[in-house]
Amino acid sequence: MRIATAKESYLQDEALFDSRTQRVWAALLGLALIAYPFMANDYWLYLACLVAINVASATGLNILTGYTGLVSLGQAAFMGLGAYTVAVMEHHVGGFFLLNLLAAGVVAMAGGIVVGIPSLRVKGLYLAIVTIAASFLAHFLFVNSGFTGGTGGMTVPPAQVAGVALDTSFRIYWLIVPVTVLMVLGAANLFRTRIGRAFIAIRDRDISAEVLGIPLLRYKLLSFGLSSFYAGVAGGLWAYFFRVVTPESFPLIMSIFFLAAIIVGGMGTILGGILGAIFMTMVPEVLRILVGLLPVSGDTLQFVSPVRTIVFGLLIVGFLIFEPHGLAEVWRRIRRFFHLWPFRN
């Protein structure tokens, strides 16, 4: 049972993990992430990589939508910018993959800042519609730019480390997961800084934030830029993972997927973005496995398969009705239970 966490210095007060219990669990999670590739088969490794990419992108969207209150449906377009940047860099420049990933983030960031300019005048649904335009513009760019391979897209050679190609799920795991962990830690730290607090102030009431001395122009664009940077790096990881980038790889529905992920996970919490991305990626797979366990085969399978989609939809609706604060709140309740366990909470 944990009664309280006594903080005796400002450093302790500001710490990301403020108790020994948290540090122990974080260390165990780190060890589990290191051990995982040696225990999982190709299928589970593939899913882990896919989840990690989605976590990185959802965390980026959470910075913008969850923390700054700016709704965006352009996350997939920014991922596309990142993915194409990596593909183009690999084809025309070569270079070290981490530099390519950084370039992916920077290009997407630039795109995000441009798309974010209207956020100074419009909010809410109106802003969402503006950001949809990013998807169409990006699609047009990918199809019609001379260097993006047109409708057929581009193949991406595997990232190389000391001559070793990261061309299997096992190998690329060691790129994707550490980068994602760094990005998540970066986002968690961001909200302990002036910038992060400014984002939250803008979300809660932008006029009040301006009165408090927060320049809205700078911080809204910064939020768009950071969010797009995350999407760009996630897109770059996506390109190295799937190794084919086409204009149809990043449809509008993908942006809705990420928005749904942070809503289901819990907006405005780092954990929410992580849990939401895990939920949205893994639940259809878990449902697939459950359907696979049913004693059905042949023609029956074609009737059972769409049921997965229905159940997935119902689960999302169920979460929104019964736990509008998302999975992060469920997690908090579980933690609270153990804080006071064995006494009733």
Added chain:
Amino acid sequence: MSHRYTGLSRFMRRVVAPLGVSLGMALTPAAQAQGDDIVIGGSIPMSGVFAFAGVGIHAGIGDYVKMLNEQGGINGRKVVYVPEDTGYKVDVSVAAFKKITSQNKVNLYYGDSTGFSKTINPELDRKGDILMTGASFATEINDPDKFPAQFLVGPDYTEMFGILLKYIAQETPGATVAFVYSDTEFGRDPIESSRKRAEELGLKVGAEIMTPPGSVDVSTEVLKLRRARPDYTIFHGYVLAPIPEFVAQGRQMGLKSRYMGTFWTMDNSTVMQMGENADGFMGVMPFRYYYDEEKAPMLEKIRAMRPEYQSTAYMQGFMAAMLMTEAVKRTLDEGKELTSKNMKAALQSIRDFDTGGIIGVPISVKGNSVPVGRIYRADYASKKMVPASDWIILD
């Protein structure tokens, strides 16, 4: 104390037990094939936008495998078909591939899209023991050097256009044709190469009209078509919409063009959705229709198994399973190991192969495709597609 146990048991009941059961079920491997079975894996779109085809493909593969096993399998080895639904999403298709290949020793694979094929081919090359085909007829895949472990069940899209243009050149030499296609990878695929092919055949390409996929309001595009006054209009990159709108508005404007489509538009039920405007709609079809009356022993078997109409996607799945297993049979007959290289070589050795009438002429595999097809025409009175040409084989 009672509180303590009540709280704990409530937590166990609400959180730990369901989580444990779910995880336990999730980590339990699905039923696996036996050691020497030949395994066909499949990323099949049984839900999502492509489900109309996926359901037929699934049934077609399943039926051929069942038929083959009833005849003793391949050299006494049972064939097992392991499908997974993909919802026609590339990342889900890849997950299905990983799941199936992690749990089974897969020899053959059916993929659901061009995107999936392009994504998974580097892995096929690395694995070296899987031969793949799928729902894609993309021209890009018809390249044995770039896609050595893959083949197409029929002609690629450029070849489909080639068959249509060859028919047009024979029927109406010097005719004007229009290409109407969707602004997608699928839609743009054969346009550039077919423009050249049309010129070679002495045809004039009067208009090239690109529309968004599935668009509804095409009035402006129909006006462009009317200005070009083509003798033939070929649609590609759509399943149905906006083809009915083009045909209906074109006819209202007195356009005398003959309208044509490619494989995914040409299922009987799809064409007949146009209503009376379907009458006379033509297109290329690599396989016979379910109800064709010409002699076809394999079609008779299918009709005996399934008395109700089966789609062209069913035929595609059926033929995919037939060609994949034929490649395995030839490889085993030669006493070779089931590697993708050996299976592909065996597949490419197929010359004048009798498909039991699913395709009306003996077929040969050329490159990664089977460049053969026939022009069918819609007869709305009988609600059937009827042959409008003999089988056309491209060189």
